[in-house]
Amino acid sequence: DQQVKQNSPSLSVQEGRISILNCDYTNSMFDYFLWYKKYPAEGPTFLISISSIKDKNEDGRFTVFLNKSAKHLSLHIVPSQPGDSAVYFCAASVNFGNEKLTFGTGTRLTIIP
Amino acid sequence: EAQVTQNPRYLITVTGKKLTVTCSQNMNHEYMSWYRQDPGLGLRQIYYSMNVEVTDKGDVPEGYKVSRKEKRNFPLILESPSPNQTSLYFCASRRIPGNTEAFFGQGTRLTVV
Numbered sequence: 001d002q003q004v005k006q007n008s009p010s011l012s013v014q015e016g017r018i019s020i021l022n023c024d025y026t027n028s029m030f031d032y033f034l035w036y037k038k039y040p041a042e043g044p045t046f047l048i049s050i051s052s053i054k055d056k057n058e059d060g061r062f063t064v065f066l067n068k069s070a071k072h073l074s075l076h077i078v079p080s081q082p083g084d085s086a087v088y089f090c091a092a093s094v095n096f097g098n099e100k101l102t103f104g105t106g107t108r109l110t111i112i113p
Numbered sequence: 114e115a116q117v118t119q120n121p122r123y124l125i126t127v128t129g130k131k132l133t134v135t136c137s138q139n140m141n142h143e144y145m146s147w148y149r150q151d152p153g154l155g156l157r158q159i160y161y162s163m164n165v166e167v168t169d170k171g172d173v174p175e176g177y178k179v180s181r182k183e184k185r186n187f188p189l190i191l192e193s194p195s196p197n198q199t200s201l202y203f204c205a206s207r208r209i210p211g212n213t214e215a216f217f218g219q220g221t222r223l224t225v226v
Contacts, residue, residue, distance in 0.1 A: 004155075041220070089155060099207065103156040
């Protein structure tokens, strides 16, 4: 039972354009969402997060949007740069007392120079 | 520098030979977890710990043991490794569960032959 789904295994985007990575979830108890970026041979690194009380969070070139009614979140990267090529995981957790991050299966983003 | 350190980075072993993967964090975090990453499955939680001597099972605990005798260390023990435990393992720590990001180690690639 995949509670967090990333339906696009891969995505290619031209340098300078917008990259949009999508994530869907099924568990309505999730109230905190995170995006991680992973390069080969390295651990995931935290990118950006959003609480369920918000619908948008922005940090530089990265913006995460949350649509609670649709149980959908997306990560926008603009403008996309070659260094953004990596695997992106979305993750979700339940606030208070639950030490668990539930991850999606990841989307491999390739930025084409 | 805040970090999570795993050792070894790479390990090839034979079926049934006990092994331990170490994990240490220097951020005084209460919460630590072990994840495994497999193609098409994302990261799945194996075990987690909410404090010294407090551990609990994640989604895929079979064949693994953990201990938390000190706050900074959270070793993963495979008493009798099998080929289906061939995977990429990550240790992570979080200050508190819920609305904080997890910090990950660089990963341990384990091959069981």
